[in-house]
Amino acid sequence: MESVLNYKNFFVWTDGFKMLGFILLIAGTSLLLSPMLVEVETNSRFWIVGVGSLLISLALLSSYNGVLFDLKNSRIKRYDQWFGVKFGDWEPIPRLKKIDLVVHEYKQKNTPNGVSPTFTSHHVIYKCVLLTAEKPFLVLDFRDQRKAIKFIDQLSNRLETDEQSPRLNP
Numbered sequence: 001m002e003s004v005l006n007y008k009n010f011f012v013w014t015d016g017f018k019m020l021g022f023i024l025l026i027a028g029t030s031l032l033l034s035p036m037l038v039e040v041e042t043n044s045r046f047w048i049v050g051v052g053s054l055l056i057s058l059a060l061l062s063s064y065n066g067v068l069f070d071l072k073n074s075r076i077k078r079y080d081q082w083f084g085v086k087f088g089d090w091e092p093i094p095r096l097k098k099i100d101l102v103v104h105e106y107k108q109k110n111t112p113n114g115v116s117p118t119f120t121s122h123h124v125i126y127k128c129v130l131l132t133a134e135k136p137f138l139v140l141d142f143r144d145q146r147k148a149i150k151f152i153d154q155l156s157n158r159l160e161t162d163e164q165s166p167r168l169n170p
Contacts, residue, residue: 003072021060028053071158098163104129
């Protein structure tokens with residue numbers, strides 16, 4: 001069994017930022033490849049815009065945050081990742097009362113504007129809540145119930161809690 005668990009939070013950046021990253025990647029690549037296809041005059045501004053858009057797109061596409069659980073040493077590291085490098089500090093995991101799974105359901109609607117249709121979508125998020133005696137210590141969001149339950153089981157088997165955590169059927 002792994003002694004380090006990695007929870008990656010993909011909810012931080014909205015889909016719009018990821019889409020912007022893809023658009024800048026395509027635009028920067030097209031711009032830098034255009035001199036091979038068409039005869040154009042290039043100058044330093046041309047290269048700065050092309051390389052700059054590629055760097056910004058790579059930053060947007062490779063960035064996220066998460067939590068590393070070092071279960072052997074009973075500590076966590078909340079991190080932000082940029083270009084593959086994780087930034088954050090280790091801190092001890094306090095004594096946990098229990099690890100709980102909370103199901104959060106909500107509806108999302110786009111704003112009616114008179115031009116596009118109004119869409120409504122139903123979402124379900126599974127929240128893994130690590131509770132201390134006083135308050136929630138950490139809340140992790142999952143889109144898939146099976147992954148949430150698997151993560152809770154891995155934590156419960158390696159961390160001591162005062163109460164047994166309830167289980168949902170996957």
